[in-house]
Amino acid sequence: MTPTAHRLRRLAAATFVALAFLAAGTLQWGFLTAEELAHRPDNIRRIEADRRIRRGPIVDRRGRVLAETRFVDGVPDRVYPVPAAAPVVGYQTWRYGAGVLGRTYGAGGAEAAYDAALRGDVAMGPGEVLASRLLHRPQQGLAVTLTLDAALQTRTVELLGGREGSIVVVEVGSGAIRALASSPTFDPAALDEGDIPTDDPAAVMLNRATQGLYPPGSTWKTVTLAAAIHAGLVDPDTMTSDGDTVEYFEGFPVGCNNNPPGRVNFDIAHAYGWSCNVTFARLGTELGEPLYKDYAEGFGAGAAPPFPLPVASSQLTSGPVMSLPELASAAFGQGELLMTPLHMALVAAAMAGDGALPKPALLEGVEGAGERAVREERGPWRQPVSPGTALTVRRIMVTSVNEGWAGTATAGTGITAGGKTGTAEVGEGQPHAWFIGFAPAIDPTYAVAVLVVNGGEGSTVAAPIGGLVLQEALRLDAEYRLTDQPEGGVAP
């Protein structure tokens, strides 16, 4: 071989050694240090990879779309056709929040709670994983069906009419949340555009149903009543003559305040229906602080119900010990009580059912999976009283509507219902208007809690809203039964 050929051979060998170096370098950057590089803050690939995911839609129980991703020229856009559902559905946006390059992944509500399913981060078999890697299939998210009824949700927001407040509708027995409204609320689509167009972002982003804590007012008498009946203290027809009584609890005066003029002697049922404070103050103090606390905790006070969205813990009292005046006051619905509307709706559902506060459930199903996730959300949360007590209280609540101040709930609606109004004093300003109830009166299907912040009197402001909500819920049920629509959104 010529000398040139020899040297060419050597050069060829050197070339292949150099190529081996290149291969090694490729392995280093493409494999060995890949993890570190992926987590660098100036690496927008992870965010963009998230954008490429075909995020699954969120639908209500009838299949109506609450959130879905539409692709415009290959760019994903998350749309929210039912803005009334914003407090529940939440948001999923690339702009909300500060971060490197001004873009961070932000999600709230159901978008956050069911994020894994919506992204399609579910276990696939190894063959599927290999196939989707080789074929570079985009990750496909699953459709999530919520228990919400979009039509009912829209109606509740309508009825709040822009006032600050909240409405929660729970299905009796199952605990499924059919509506959960918080007003005022945000427009999830606007979050993607830029800033929230309002002066006080906290006000619109707050979910008052789950995170707003308010004194429940006379609606809390329901708990005192259930405790007293379950403890055998009174019956529905136990008579009192509290109509013109003022009792002193260690110097703290409590009167009846709310009974119709002239009515002095009445039974417990009417004391409830007319919201006679002194009757309940006495019931509470007769039960005594330890027992009352037990019952209150049995009803979930001091805790938050398990829920996919974050929920604030309710409160019976702020300190370890309750004084007599405080106990008396809490028993008729004031004191240091603080409850979320969601919690009060569960109380109503407990009385409308078998005495158990159900776990509020949001998930109806996940396409192709999630049976276990649905089951995990369901079930009883607290069982403070027996089904028998619940039945008794229920009947009293029906009386409260038929003959008490809660009658404004059903007036003109054509439905039968049970319920209790509340007017919670808040020191300065108008009191909060409350209503909790259920319909129909016999074998109730739905329970509701209505709160209008600083709205005024419960019977004039909150109860009519509550009645209309229950009416709508029942009407929608009947409508769907008539048109024979299959229930449940996307088929599992």
Next chain:
Amino acid sequence: MPAPPANPQRRTSRWRPTEFVLLVLAAGLTLSAQSALVHGTAGEIHLRDLWPAALLCGLFLVIHLTLVLRRSTGDQVLLPILLALMGLGLVLSQRLAPGDLPERQGLWVVLGTVALGVGLHTPVDLRLLRRYRYSWALIGVGLVALTLVFGRGLSQDAPRLWLGVRGFQFQPSEILKLVLVVFLAGYLADKRELLSQSSTRVGPFRIPPLPYLAPLAVMLGGALALLAAQRDFGAALLLYAIGLGMLYLASGRLAYVVLGLGSFAAGSWLLHEQLTVIQVRAAIWLDPWSVAADHGYQLVQGLMAMAAGGVTGTGLGQGMPEVIPAVHTDFVYAAIVEELGLAGALAVLAIYGGLFWRGYRIGIRARGVFAGLLAGGLTLALAIQTFIIVAGILRIIPMTGITLPFLSHGGTSLLTSLAAAVILFRISEQSATSQAPPVPQSLSAARVSVGARG
């Protein structure tokens, strides 16, 4: 050209079956790359979207047929490798180049393929290349000199490396690379006896006789200085490395290479103190992370892109290589690692390895020193260029602004690489048709002797 003598010892089929089989494989690769891109960007594939790749494969098949018709005995692996690389380059250009650049590149690719087809049949008399080597070299240097005056850059501050008239521009430094190889092959073929004798000693090193090394040094130095003035350091490094490599090829003295590398290191140290551009490049290379927001942005983005690929890549059209500046030219390898994955990138390196292997093989079997040097030099040029750019992307050496042959976007780069391939192919034909021991008429090894005209 003399009629090929009867050739009983080498029974290569006139149908060039290896080439055909490999062409089919390469066509498959090109078409699947194209359809992957279409699928990755549009989400669904219509057959008509595959026309760029299909057109290229068709052209190459036609070339194959013409070679068969002419009973060519040239290397059968070169053409499929070209199809694979050009096809992939075409797909990458569609993927990465902004605006109407992909269409321009498509035009270059088609023109280049047609020119390839023509060039493979045009009788190339290597004597012409050899005889007028000084002229070629001067033309090359002259064109580069023109860029000092008339040169235009891609943007305001970019090096002004292009010459052009309306709508059509080319990069003279690419051509300089080619003519310099031709020049050196001729010069060193004539002088190689002299060069391997040593008449001067400087310390432990032996330097070739100065009267003969001088023109060599002048040509190299002139080209390098010119390019340094234009801040095209990648091309300067490339040319210098090619020169060293060919010097070794011709002289066999590793010492020359060592000396050359040493003086390069000294030179770059000196320049480092003087020129901020080099300082910046070196700083980026040593610690890109601290300047990741400005100077180091391109390199860091490239590294992050490669980290995102995994074994199978993100898929053509589904990664994010477009955040890397100049990804369609300088950093196309990063896009390959990201979208085709480790598997794809290593496969691309293997294809380049195949190209170099065939090139060196052609050089080894070439008849005549000049042909051997020419083939070796062209292969070396392609290999060094590939190494410099990929090593820069991988942070093995500092980044330079040269292109990856065939895969980077750019018309001049493509044409010069194709010209190199044409010459390699023609050399392979001539060695195949010559008998052993060779007395070829056109390549006269016997004329290499002391005192022959240079």
